Amino acid sequence: MSKHASPTLPAPVLWTRGDMDRFFETLRKEGYQPVGPTLRDGAIVYDTLSSTRDLPVGWGDEQEPGAYRLRKRGDEALFGYVVGPQSWKQYLFPPRRKLWSADRAAGGLEFKPSAEAPPKYAFIGVRGCELHALQVQDKAFLEGPYADPYYRAVREGSLVVAVNCGTSAATCFCASMGTGPKVERGFDLALTELLDGGQRFVVEAGSARGAKFVDELSPQAAAPEDLAEAARVVERTAATLRRKVEPGGLRELLARNLEHPRWDEVASRCQTCANCTLVCPTCFCSTVEDVSDLTGEHAERWRRWDSCFTFDHSYLHGGAVRASAMSRYRQWLTHKFGTWHDQFGVSGCVGCGRCISWCPVGIDVTEELAAIRANDLGKDGEHAHP
Amino acid sequence: MARARKASPKKAPRRAKPAPKRTAASAPRLPKLAVWKFASCDGCQLSLLDCEDELLAVAGKIQIANFMEATRAVVDGPYDLSLVEGSITTPHDAERIQEVRRTSKFLVTIGACATAGGIQALRNFADVEEFTRAVYATPAYISTLKTSTPIAAHVRVDYELRGCPINKAQLVEVLSAFLHRRRPNVPDQSVCVECKLRGNVCVAVAHGTPCLGPVTHAGCGAICPSFDRGCYGCYGPKERANPAGLRPWLGRHGLDAGAVRRVFGTFNVGSDAFKQEHEAHG
Ligand code: SF4
Ligand code: SF4
Ligand code: SF4
Numbered sequence: 001m002s003k004h005a006s007p008t009l010p011a012p013v014l015w016t017r018g019d020m021d022r023f024f025e026t027l028r029k030e031g032y033q034p035v036g037p038t039l040r041d042g043a044i045v046y047d048t049l050s051s052t053r054d055l056p057v058g059w060g061d062e063q064e065p066g067a068y069r070l071r072k073r074g075d076e077a078l079f080g081y082v083v084g085p086q087s088w089k090q091y092l093f094p095p096r097r098k099l100w101s102a103d104r105a106a107g108g109l110e111f112k113p114s115a116e117a118p119p120k121y122a123f124i125g126v127r128g129c130e131l132h133a134l135q136v137q138d139k140a141f142l143e144g145p146y147a148d149p150y151y152r153a154v155r156e157g158s159l160v161v162a163v164n165c166g167t168s169a170a171t172c173f174c175a176s177m178g179t180g181p182k183v184e185r186g187f188d189l190a191l192t193e194l195l196d197g198g199q200r201f202v203v204e205a206g207s208a209r210g211a212k213f214v215d216e217l218s219p220q221a222a223a224p225e226d227l228a229e230a231a232r233v234v235e236r237t238a239a240t241l242r243r244k245v246e247p248g249g250l251r252e253l254l255a256r257n258l259e260h261p262r263w264d265e266v267a268s269r270c271q272t273c274a275n276c277t278l279v280c281p282t283c284f285c286s287t288v289e290d291v292s293d294l295t296g297e298h299a300e301r302w303r304r305w306d307s308c309f310t311f312d313h314s315y316l317h318g319g320a321v322r323a324s325a326m327s328r329y330r331q332w333l334t335h336k337f338g339t340w341h342d343q344f345g346v347s348g349c350v351g352c353g354r355c356i357s358w359c360p361v362g363i364d365v366t367e368e369l370a371a372i373r374a375n376d377l378g379k380d381g382e383h384a385h386p
Numbered sequence: 387m388a389r390a391r392k393a394s395p396k397k398a399p400r401r402a403k404p405a406p407k408r409t410a411a412s413a414p415r416l417p418k419l420a421v422w423k424f425a426s427c428d429g430c431q432l433s434l435l436d437c438e439d440e441l442l443a444v445a446g447k448i449q450i451a452n453f454m455e456a457t458r459a460v461v462d463g464p465y466d467l468s469l470v471e472g473s474i475t476t477p478h479d480a481e482r483i484q485e486v487r488r489t490s491k492f493l494v495t496i497g498a499c500a501t502a503g504g505i506q507a508l509r510n511f512a513d514v515e516e517f518t519r520a521v522y523a524t525p526a527y528i529s530t531l532k533t534s535t536p537i538a539a540h541v542r543v544d545y546e547l548r549g550c551p552i553n554k555a556q557l558v559e560v561l562s563a564f565l566h567r568r569r570p571n572v573p574d575q576s577v578c579v580e581c582k583l584r585g586n587v588c589v590a591v592a593h594g595t596p597c598l599g600p601v602t603h604a605g606c607g608a609i610c611p612s613f614d615r616g617c618y619g620c621y622g623p624k625e626r627a628n629p630a631g632l633r634p635w636l637g638r639h640g641l642d643a644g645a646v647r648r649v650f651g652t653f654n655v656g657s658d659a660f661k662q663e664h665e666a667h668g
Contacts, residue, residue, distance in 0.1 A: 041587040041614065066635065068592045085587055095583045269631045271600035272624075274575060278582035289571040294444040294562050305583060310575040311625045325626060360578070360590050360600045361635050 010214045012230075014222040015191075015201040020052050020078065023217055027122045032159055035091060036124030037084070042070060044084040046091075049124060052078060063169035063353065066362030079125055079193045082169045083352050087281035088123055088130060089137060092154045093305075099288065101300045118150065121158040126187065127165055128180025129172070129352040133281035134160070135186055139344040140284040159209060162187035164230070165237045166195070171353030173366055176244035179350045181237040189213060192230035202230040243353065245337075245366050246373060250347075253373060254338035258330065262371045267326035269361050274307035276355035276363070277332065282348050285313065308332055333368060417565060420452035420465040422486050424472025424479050425506055425534060429551035430497035431455045431471050440558050448565065463489030467564050470543075473499040473534045473656075475506060480531070480540060487541040492564055495537045496557065498550035502622050503656025506534040510656065511665075536656060547572065548603050550620040550653040556605055574625045576600050577617050580608035589616055596639040598649060601627040601659065622654035629663035643667045 141151040165181035174180030188210030205211035287306035314321035340348030451461035468490035563570035577599035589595040597616035647667035
């Protein structure tokens with residue numbers, strides 16, 4: 001494990017499974033609601049955790065384009081799997097949220113902003129790719145003139161407990177996006193689960209808020225051998241990563257290939273179902289729905305997840321700007337890997353592979369990018385159509 | 387509150403009695419709601435009956451003018467809003483729907499029969515006379531069309547609400563929207579979007595269950611996947627559905643060509659995207 005972030009932070013410590021249990025108790029005492037991976041309906045989803053027993057103990061996952069299966073690992077690992085169909089965005093940017101309601105009152109309408117105070121979450125088991133996804137979404141929700149107050153309240157109130165990946169899925173490509181499998185920054189605590197030679201956890205504090213838990217729970221510094229083993233765990237995982245995106249000049253590559261024939265080919269398979277965007281931890285699009293009851297006395301405005309794959313998303317008077325599947329798929333891929341850089345100065349993709357696994361027809365962004373690169377239409381793309 | 391406005395003179399019903407005149411002093415006229423049945427099972431109308439709590443809340447605000455499932459009392463047209471259930475399968479129905487259109491300011495079709503032709507649209511792919519001979523003792527008494535067609539194939543339709551049967555919450559939403567002159571929130575996206583909004587784990591990806599969710603119009607709230615089953619496509623195709631792209635995956639999840647033909651040959655077989663996929667396998 002690398003040097004800790006600041007000289008004022010404690011040195012990495014070693015926790016047992018029992019310490020992990022005590023950590024959960026401490027979290028609750030401190031007013032945090034722990035949320036994180038748990039088994040439901042044949043997958044590892046994120047939900048409220050009451051103790052380490054709610055984690056997918058001993059479970060792993062196998063993923064490939066369009067397929068996800070749970071597998072017993074044959075050990076008692078707490079974090080022996082990777083990312084599933086859900087992401088932390090469901091807590092920061094909930095699928096549906098009421099923005100305001102209005103009631104007819106004497107002399108007009110009475111508006112009530114929706115003012116729920118979010119819980120103080122402890123996000124347990126945030127992966128390298130996911131830490132980056134949080135930072136990517138921060139740019140959309142916190143920067144600029146229209147910050148989202150709910151997102152801000154959750155983000156500032158929550159404790160981020162990261163995990164260095166001890167395994168990868170066939171759909172992961174974090175290394176080529178520079179986001180994992182090692183967690184580098186943006187966490188309060190980072191865990192590495194060691195399994196060889198007995199289950200134990202190397203715990204590193206990344207903030208003063210995280211350091212408090214380290215100090216309270218275990219003043220015991222991790223031994224050099226444990227730190228060396230923790231470093232080997234991530235190295236081994238990095239070596240298992242099979243998928244990758246050729247990173248150089250993606251923005252330019254896509255910009256000069258807007259008329260590439262591959263867009264029509266992928267559109268023949270794409271369902272425009274929106275699954276990829278809804279599972280993506282960085283996608284932030286929403287729409288608002290106004291509802292009124294039958295009496296017309298009460299109205300509400302709700303925000304809900306939307307996607308560039310829906311027809312309504314680009315609907316202006318007279319029709320949708322992106323009516324065809326081709327134009328919608330092209331919007332998704334060119335935004336994620338190209339124009340996101342113009343908009344936010346970073347890639348919109350963090351390489352988590354969710355969109356590959358959860359696409360019902362197994363469309364793979366890495367394969368689509370490779371196909372376009374393999375037949376680059378050149379600098380004057382639109383005219384160089386083969 | 388937005389009241390139903392009177393129909394513009396251009397669209398004023400020709401054969402109906404004029405609506406009572408409003409004087410400055412009189413209370414506003416209650417919007418009149420009518421429900422019409424064509425070839426169908428009545429299930430969608432029952433969804434409306436099932437809205438009794440919601441309808442009671444507006445009992446003083448709308449007048450149920452024609453709803454045979456609920457009451458035999460009939461109030462003459464014209465109607466502010468007509469809900470039409472069922473498909474057109476007889477020459478008599480084909481005439482009757484014209485009359486309904488003439489007496490209705492807004493006409494909203496409800497359910498797979500009215501919006502796509504229903505399960506009875508399977509006759510469009512077969513010999514109706516042969517069916518009639520097989521089913522009826524005296525086929526000569528049967529006067530029927532060779533096809534079952536959606537209402538929109540006959541008259542202008544202001545709004546289509548999909549489903550077999552329709553979703554009660556969506557029906558209330560459409561009624562509210564029409565009564566208050568706003569756009570109904572009835573998105574034409576995939577069932578997958580509803581799964582993801584609910585936090586469902588995808589039954590196709592995680593369990594290998596064949597599921598029509600990606601090609602199917604949202605509206606049910608993803609009921610079947612929420613109970614660990616694949617989507618059967620009751621709401622018909624979503625906008626620009628691409629069943630041909632889903633085909634290899636339905637195969638991978640265990641459906642052979644005959645099964646694919648059958649899953650697309652149900653309540654919405656009359657809608658283009660499902661019809662094409664039904665015929666492609668057979
Ligand atoms: S993409 Fe990398 S960081 Fe993310 S889960 Fe996979 S191995 Fe871990
Ligand atoms: S585009 Fe795909 S791989 Fe990239 S962050 Fe989104 S879901 Fe993950
Ligand atoms: S790429 Fe896959 S998940 Fe995304 S809209 Fe197309 S079919 Fe759906």
